[in-house]
Amino acid sequence: MIDVLESKSLDYKTLHNGIADKLLERFLRYAQIFTTSNEAAASDKTPSTDCQWDLIRLLEKELKALGIKDVHVDEHGFLIARIPGNLPASKQVKTIGFMAHVDTNEDAPGENVRPIVHNAYDGGIIRLANNVVLDPAEFPLLRKYTGETIITTDGNTLLGADDKAGIAAIVSAADWLLSHPDIPHGEIEIIFTPDEETGMGMNRFPIESLKSSCCVTVDGGEEGVLECECYYASKADITFAGKVIHPGTARGKLINAATMAGEYIALLPRNESPEATDGRYGCYWPHKVSGGLERTELIVLLRSFDRKDMDRRKKALRKFGRAVEAAFPGGGVDIQFTDQYFNMKEEIDKHPRLMDCLRKAYRLAEIDPIERPIRGGTDGSRLTAMGIPTPNVFTGGQNFHGRYEWVALPAITRSAAVLLNFAAIWPEL
Ligand SMILES: [Zn+2]
Incomplete structure (x- = not known):
């Protein structure tokens, strides 16, 4: 088995140091772009709000600037980019995809997001505007990141780590792969979607344009969590x-x-x-x-x-x-x-190699995967229902959809490390 870290004589710390600064800068840039979606408008048009185009167009430009030639955005704002594989012809493998969504949830204000970076967080209580208090007694996961960089809201808006932390992890992983061509990998698709939060964006997903045999969404919460199970969800309209x-x-x-x-x-x-x-x-x-x-x-x-x-x-x-x-x-x-x-487990269980590969990718990033069901759905559950098994990888974000949202930088870099390991070991399994 090839270890992306070993093969480059890198440990996780070195990888973290190599990507953390740029990743933080990317995350802050994406978080400040207003991309709130609107459920009421989502059945009529995708993206449901025009502001989502600002981030979609920026990502299109940034991916091209990284050297990715094959970047396509369709009329509904779905971005699909492809990084060609570099394996010898005798070792071709199926395409895999990394997916995240550009929109943020409308339950909390998402305009004028001003993230606050707490360098070397002291492990104490953080007080923000509007009496928003992040107290480790209430949110004990904060303590895990004492001494690390964490990012919070300023108390006036949500942060949008859901899912801009996922986007930052994917772009940073792509950047690393492209600048380290000696890491062997198959073809990789990057998929950015609008309107995930409305639950309706995937209604117009261009499934015929996708080459991936399997994908991961990078849209989970706590560092280490790996999700392959979600709800069956049904809506009753009662008159x-x-x-x-x-x-x-x-x-x-x-x-x-x-x-x-x-x-x-x-x-x-x-x-x-x-x-x-x-x-x-x-x-x-x-x-x-x-x-x-x-x-x-x-x-x-x-x-x-x-x-x-x-x-x-x-x-x-x-x-x-x-x-x-x-x-x-x-x-x-x-x-x-x-x-x-639908509960994606039904379909993902038919592809045991995928979950084995992801578990190994986590361990290579020095994390024991925590597998638990999602009390909700993701774009991945919709994609899985379309026949492309798509489990969910963590971003490290916490308290999604509100002013209490926060994320630790090392958790996002570890998410990027999982993606790099996944890309590198997929051909080997
Ligand atoms: Zn999300």
């Missing part, structure tokens, strides 16, 4: 139909759709909500209510790691609908299900 009568003469006649929706939500088991579950427990997640007396619409999201359990949850939602109809004679409940994504 309550009532009958409007003036309240003065409503007795025995008015059927209030808003009250029906309230009754329905009360039937959802509270101990199976996202706020009451973790680990491998699935959940019912009432997500949005809109409407009035005559017609009220409710969205309930279903999440489960198990296909049969998902079917059981769908049946339960139908039963609750019949119960509400019985309690409101004359009122109607209609339920439509849309499957959103």
Whole structure:
């Protein structure tokens, strides 16, 4: 087996020192670019917001400046770049892909991001604007990086380590590979996507342009985590139909759709909500209510790691609908299900070599992989459903989607080291 670090007589520390400064500078540059996506607009257009083009175009330019000739951006903002392999003709291997998303989540402000770099972090409490306090007592992972460089928000916005830390890791790994042509590797695709946070970007993914036989998303959190399992996710659009009568003469006649929706939500088991579950427990997640007396619409999201359990949850939602109809004679409940994504483990299990290779890539970067399920989905789960197995690699980012977001620089460099090891050992396995 070729060890990318050994073959260059480099240990991880040397690699870290070789890429850390540039990686930090890249990350800060990307983080300051406003790329918030918009779920409401995402079904009509990709990218859902024009500002995402600023980062897409910058990345296109930067990858070309690194010397990558084959860089293509399609009309929906999907960037695919290819680094040619350098193996002898007798040792050709299948293409692998590194993937990350350019957008940030709209739940927290993402404009005017001003990251704060804490060099040689002292392990203490960090106080930011808006009473945002990062206390190691509440976020114990901070202590692991005492003495290291960490990056936080200024308290006014999110940081966008999700997923600009992933982008910085990928670009830095590509930079290292291109400036060290003696590291043997097959063809590598770099894929940057818009609108991941809306869950709809991948609807327009140009799958026919992709050559990779397998990919990794670099979109995970805690350093060391390796994810190949996610939810089965389904959305229930539930419509309550009532009958409007003036309240003065409503007795025995008015059927209030808003009250029906309230009754329905009360039937959802509270101990199976996202706020009451973790680990491998699935959940019912009432997500949005809109409407009035005559017609009220409710969205309930279903999440489960198990296909049969998902079917059981769908049946339960139908039963609750019949119960509400019985309690409101004359009122109607209609339920439509849309499957959103599938547990990628089903597909990834068919490719044991991929996970073996990733575990080795982690160990070569001096980390024991922590394998646990994602309580969510990634672009990788969508890509896996399209037939390209795509597990998820950590970025080191913490407290995604808010003002408490932070990331440690050595965690991002280690993520880049995992990608380099993956590229180097893929041909050898
Ligand atoms: Zn992400």
